[in-house]
Amino acid sequence: MRTSSYSGRAQDSSSVMDTFIQSIVSGLLTGSLYAMIGVGLTVIFGVMRIINMAHGDMVMFGMYGAFLSVTFLGIDPFLSIIIWIPIAFLMGVFIYRFLLKNIVPAGELNTLLYTAGFSLFIANLVLLIATGNYRTIKLKYAIVPLRPFGISIPIPLAIAFGMAILITVALYWFLIRTDTGRAIRATSQEPEAAALMGVNVDRTATITFALGTALACAAGVLLAPSLYLYPTVGEILVAKCFVIVVLGGLGSVPGAIAGGLLLGVVESLGAVYVSVPYKDAIGFVIFLLVLLFRPSGLFGVGKS
Amino acid sequence: MKKIVIALAILLLFIAPWIVSAPFFVHLMIMVLLWTVLGASWNILGGFTGQVSFGHSAFLGAGAYTTMILYLKLGIAPWYGIPIGGLVAAFISLPIGFICFRLRGPYFALSTLAVAEIIRLVALNWESFTNGPVGLLITTLPHVTFRGRSIDWENKIPFYYIIAVIALAAIVATYFMSRTRLGAYSLAIREDIDSAEAIGINTVQTRVAALSLSAFFAGVAGGFYAMYLRYIDPDAVFSIALSVEMVFIAVVGGLTTVAGPLIGAIVLVTFGETFRQILLVGHLILYGFAMMLAIRYMPEGIWGKLRHWFGTRH
Numbered sequence: 001m002r003t004s005s006y007s008g009r010a011q012d013s014s015s016v017m018d019t020f021i022q023s024i025v026s027g028l029l030t031g032s033l034y035a036m037i038g039v040g041l042t043v044i045f046g047v048m049r050i051i052n053m054a055h056g057d058m059v060m061f062g063m064y065g066a067f068l069s070v071t072f073l074g075i076d077p078f079l080s081i082i083i084w085i086p087i088a089f090l091m092g093v094f095i096y097r098f099l100l101k102n103i104v105p106a107g108e109l110n111t112l113l114y115t116a117g118f119s120l121f122i123a124n125l126v127l128l129i130a131t132g133n134y135r136t137i138k139l140k141y142a143i144v145p146l147r148p149f150g151i152s153i154p155i156p157l158a159i160a161f162g163m164a165i166l167i168t169v170a171l172y173w174f175l176i177r178t179d180t181g182r183a184i185r186a187t188s189q190e191p192e193a194a195a196l197m198g199v200n201v202d203r204t205a206t207i208t209f210a211l212g213t214a215l216a217c218a219a220g221v222l223l224a225p226s227l228y229l230y231p232t233v234g235e236i237l238v239a240k241c242f243v244i245v246v247l248g249g250l251g252s253v254p255g256a257i258a259g260g261l262l263l264g265v266v267e268s269l270g271a272v273y274v275s276v277p278y279k280d281a282i283g284f285v286i287f288l289l290v291l292l293f294r295p296s297g298l299f300g301v302g303k304s
Numbered sequence: 305m306k307k308i309v310i311a312l313a314i315l316l317l318f319i320a321p322w323i324v325s326a327p328f329f330v331h332l333m334i335m336v337l338l339w340t341v342l343g344a345s346w347n348i349l350g351g352f353t354g355q356v357s358f359g360h361s362a363f364l365g366a367g368a369y370t371t372m373i374l375y376l377k378l379g380i381a382p383w384y385g386i387p388i389g390g391l392v393a394a395f396i397s398l399p400i401g402f403i404c405f406r407l408r409g410p411y412f413a414l415s416t417l418a419v420a421e422i423i424r425l426v427a428l429n430w431e432s433f434t435n436g437p438v439g440l441l442i443t444t445l446p447h448v449t450f451r452g453r454s455i456d457w458e459n460k461i462p463f464y465y466i467i468a469v470i471a472l473a474a475i476v477a478t479y480f481m482s483r484t485r486l487g488a489y490s491l492a493i494r495e496d497i498d499s500a501e502a503i504g505i506n507t508v509q510t511r512v513a514a515l516s517l518s519a520f521f522a523g524v525a526g527g528f529y530a531m532y533l534r535y536i537d538p539d540a541v542f543s544i545a546l547s548v549e550m551v552f553i554a555v556v557g558g559l560t561t562v563a564g565p566l567i568g569a570i571v572l573v574t575f576g577e578t579f580r581q582i583l584l585v586g587h588l589i590l591y592g593f594a595m596m597l598a599i600r601y602m603p604e605g606i607w608g609k610l611r612h613w614f615g616t617r618h
Binding site for chain 2 (some may be wrong): 051099102103106109110113114116117118119120121122123124125126127128131132147164169204235239242243246275277279280281284285291292295
């Protein structure tokens with residue numbers, strides 16, 4: 001992924017330890033956003049057993065949303081998240097109700113192909129409207145990074161990190177404490193038993209899909225100031241997302257959080273100690289190794 | 305009756321550039337046939353064995369780079385380079401097959417996507433060999449005489465005949481799949497892999513055989529693509545979008561049918577290229593939309609739906 005306002009390397013730190021800490025910190029910051037995207041994909045997989053190839057495009061939607069807010073409305077991108085989360089939630093409801101619901105019973109592979117078609121459709125629709133030009137969001141407070149303990153932390157990424165933690169904690173609370181959250185977890189564990197216990201599976205699926213979409217979109221809004229925007233950015237993001245959820249075990253929320261942070265750190269360390277160009281490849285190599293040798297995820301909590 | 309239709313179709317294939325010789329139409333027909341080869345290639349694996357691959361651009365790219373590098377660095381002419389490209393693609397498909405076929409269903413699809421991305425990143429960064437993101441460019445193709453006349457490579461018609469022969473070979477290979485033991489084993493695997501294993505089919509060997517045949521045609525198509533466009537770079541030949549397009553042509557046309565990829569390519573490429581002439585970007589919007597419609601209303605594909613009217617099961 002191309003990063004615009006920060007680089008994984010510490011520019012001026014001379015000692016080996018500083019470089020190491022710097023890359024861990026940068027990795028965790030980016031990883032928190034990866035985790036958010038991954039959690040969205042994994043809850044959708046858990047409840048509906050579908051791999052949503054269009055998930056990355058929901059992130060792209062959020063990125064363009066933040067861009068539109070800054071350019072046309074003059075709203076700070078981080079503030080605009082209040083507008084975009086409900087919009088994305090409604091969009092998720094709409095997509096599930098009118099596009100996906102009838103496809104899901106046709107099986108995992110048909111759904112995979114269908115969402116791949118949907119992904120290509122949205123990405124190219126945006127390409128048609130917004131053109132393929134690379135865009136960036138320039139923020140006044142983004143120029144000078146924070147420097148606690150000699151580590152350089154770009155301010156937009158620090159804000160994004162904080163908000164990602166808030167949103168993830170809120171989601172966790174929702175899944176653990178509320179009735180709807182319990183229904184989602186029950187359906188994810190055993191759909192038939194959940195239905196027999198009186199869970200409205202259809203409603204649960206709709207809410208889950210909308211929630212996943214909203215999470216992806218929110219992550220997109222938070223990522224927008226730190227990345228280049230272009231319509232097909234979803235393609236690479238969705239590939240990373242698969243890496244994350246497979247690392248953590250498909251269907252597992254804590255697994256996706258750990259997987260996201262891990263991928264962020266691995267990429268960041270890889271950029272420093274292996275090579276910058278191959279940092280994306282490292283993730284995919286780990287992905288293949290995990291799929292082959294630990295198909296239920298590194299932590300053994302997912303469903304293989 | 306069926307034989308007459310096939311003979312007429314082949315005749316039409318070879319006289320078509322004389323009927324419509326406007327450069328745009330010849331280009332369109334070349335693209336249709338190129339995508340027929342790619343769709344047929346994907347169909348041999350995805351249609352017959354039911355293994356959904358999202359990484360077929362790896363084979364296309366391998367063929368394209370092989371042909372290009374053999375020509376630029378060793379001076380080996382493309383008519384050797386293109387089949388060698390196919391063989392190289394088939395060769396690299398073997399380790400990929402043995403790794404990825406340990407996984408099933410959507411997991412196999414995701415693993416092929418990861419492999420193709422790794423290969424793309426290698427091609428992008430191994431600059432001494434592939435020239436990296438700058439790509440490879442050829443300016444002149446070798447001088448050839450055919451029946452005493454030298455072939456004009458600025459004209460598109462020679463390219464048309466080359467791809468017509470390749471497309472015919474790909475369709476014949478698909479027919480071969482539908483008639484032989486390899487095809488029957490593949491279909492058994494598609495229907496139920498555990499039962500296939502239980503009745504003594506070597507499922508890994510069968511899938512790897514189908515994959516390498518499939519990769520061969522993707523590689524040949526890649527070699528042709530490189531020579532026709534005369535320029536390749538890693539993002540152009542190894543992209544995820546390209547892999548996905550191959551899937552769509554095969555699925556929209558009709559999986560496991562012989563004529564499906566041709567029909568899919570005629571429909572999608574004609575609309576896509578016309579769209580591209582008008583709006584330059586975003587022609588894949590049609591591919592995505594067609595795919596959604598096909599999965600929703602016609603999972604057996606256009607030809608899968610129509611073939612009964614023509615009284616054929618191919």
